[in-house]
Amino acid sequence: MSLLERLRLLPDARRRRGARHPFVAVLLVAASAVVAGARSYTAIGLWSTNAPQHALARLGARVVGSLSVRVAPSAATIRRIVGLVCPADWPI
Numbered sequence: 001m002s003l004l005e006r007l008r009l010l011p012d013a014r015r016r017r018g019a020r021h022p023f024v025a026v027l028l029v030a031a032s033a034v035v036a037g038a039r040s041y042t043a044i045g046l047w048s049t050n051a052p053q054h055a056l057a058r059l060g061a062r063v064v065g066s067l068s069v070r071v072a073p074s075a076a077t078i079r080r081i082v083g084l085v086c087p088a089d090w091p092i
Contacts, residue, residue, distance in 0.1 A: 021061070
């Protein structure tokens with residue numbers, strides 16, 4: 001089973017209203033940042049902010065505007081989503 005398939009099995013505990021980023025996309029962005037060497041939520045947020053558009057597209061980041069610009073989740077959003085998946089004090 002691929003990582004994408006496993007992540008799709010996780011329940012999204014967020015309320016529908018206000019959820020701007022796809023659940024699996026946030027987790028994929030976080031995982032990609034960690035694979036690239038990020039070791040904190042701040043570093044993960046920096047990686048996601050600086051990720052190229054083609055990478056964000058492959059990871060499923062949300063599209064904004066008529067120019068179809070991909071927007072990465074913020075470090076706070078990533079921290080919140082990872083906290084839902086791993087509620088214990090899981091160190092990154």
